Amino acid sequence: MSINNPYLSYSDYLKDIYGEKVYKLPVKLNLTCPNRDGNVSKGGCIFCNEKGGSFENLDVSFSVKEQILKNKDYIGKKYNAKKYIVYFQNFSNTYMKYDDFIKIINECNIEDIVGIDISTRPDCIYDKQLDFLEDFNKKTNIDIYFELGLQTTNYHTLDKLNRGHGLSEFILAVNKIKNRNFKVCAHVIIGLPWDNELDVIETSKMISVLGINEVKIHSLYIPKNTVLEKMYSDNKISLISLDEYIDLVIVFLRYLKKDIAVQRLVGRMPKEESVFCNWNTSWWKIRDLIVEKMINSDFYQGDLCNYLDGIVFI
Numbered sequence: 001m002s003i004n005n006p007y008l009s010y011s012d013y014l015k016d017i018y019g020e021k022v023y024k025l026p027v028k029l030n031l032t033c034p035n036r037d038g039n040v041s042k043g044g045c046i047f048c049n050e051k052g053g054s055f056e057n058l059d060v061s062f063s064v065k066e067q068i069l070k071n072k073d074y075i076g077k078k079y080n081a082k083k084y085i086v087y088f089q090n091f092s093n094t095y096m097k098y099d100d101f102i103k104i105i106n107e108c109n110i111e112d113i114v115g116i117d118i119s120t121r122p123d124c125i126y127d128k129q130l131d132f133l134e135d136f137n138k139k140t141n142i143d144i145y146f147e148l149g150l151q152t153t154n155y156h157t158l159d160k161l162n163r164g165h166g167l168s169e170f171i172l173a174v175n176k177i178k179n180r181n182f183k184v185c186a187h188v189i190i191g192l193p194w195d196n197e198l199d200v201i202e203t204s205k206m207i208s209v210l211g212i213n214e215v216k217i218h219s220l221y222i223p224k225n226t227v228l229e230k231m232y233s234d235n236k237i238s239l240i241s242l243d244e245y246i247d248l249v250i251v252f253l254r255y256l257k258k259d260i261a262v263q264r265l266v267g268r269m270p271k272e273e274s275v276f277c278n279w280n281t282s283w284w285k286i287r288d289l290i291v292e293k294m295i296n297s298d299f300y301q302g303d304l305c306n307y308l309d310g311i312v313f314i
């Protein structure tokens with residue numbers, strides 16, 4: 001954090017760990033998700049389209065190693081980058097046979113790779129894979145990060161989102177990962193139609209008390225061809241305004257422990273893929289508005305995080 005940045009940015013956090021700027025290399029696998037294939041549910045989360053998460057990847061016909069080397073070459077030349085984190089982003093990147101999992105992880109053992117970031121669901125954390133990752137980390141010195149979708153601590157809202165898991169599965173997953181000394185990032189959505197400010201505060205506090213290391217904040221955008229789109233077009237849900245979003249993000253940050261890195265303050269998705277996204281405002285403009293308001297109000301990340309060491313004075 002600095003005078004111009006009232007929250008801990010992801011790039012500063014990585015610079016602190018690795019001594020220089022670190023770049024993410026997205027890798028896409030040919031996967032699905034148990035919340036889409038019928039194992040947990042068939043419909044998927046109500047906001048999930050068939051892409052399962054991202055829009056910035058190479059084709060799955062390339063092997064993991066090929067994707068890493070291609071992206072590394074491109075980003076290395078463009079930014080003079082020296083260190084990288086491999087990022088498995090789409091769908092549930094632990095939801096596969098054990099042998100397939102160890103194969104893809106072993107393919108990441110490439111020069112200049114300092115970390116592997118695995119995005120998955122809280123109910124797809126398996127002890128056998130964690131055993132392997134622990135061993136892999138010891139042998140290669142490559143750090144292991146997990147990204148877990150939480151979205152909100154309000155389990156009634158999780159049910160409405162058709163997440164297929166509650167809060168307890170998330171807590172269990174975080175504990176399992178933290179027990180191996182791996183780092184965890186939680187994804188949250190601010191502006192869910194069934195949540196209020198109290199839910200946003202509780203989500204921030206839950207992330208802080210669980211010792212989570214990073215957080216990714218998204219506004220609620222509405223992708224095409226989703227259940228959420230139908231609810232939106234049928235006027236079954238109402239969305240918050242940009243001003244309300246800014247205020248809720250600020251409240252969230254104020255309750256968030258100071259050393260938790262904020263990967264992003266708002267998500268993004270291509271215009272042609274959504275019927276509503278970020279009030280037609282660019283993500284950097286929204287980020288600037290949040291930062292400006294925090295600085296002008298003398299607010300900063302964690303200034304209300306007074307609940308970690310007993311709040312009642314003795």
Ligand code: SF4
Nearest residue numbers: 033044045048052091
């Ligand atoms: S868990 Fe992720 S990939 Fe699976 S349905 Fe939900 S958003 Fe989509």
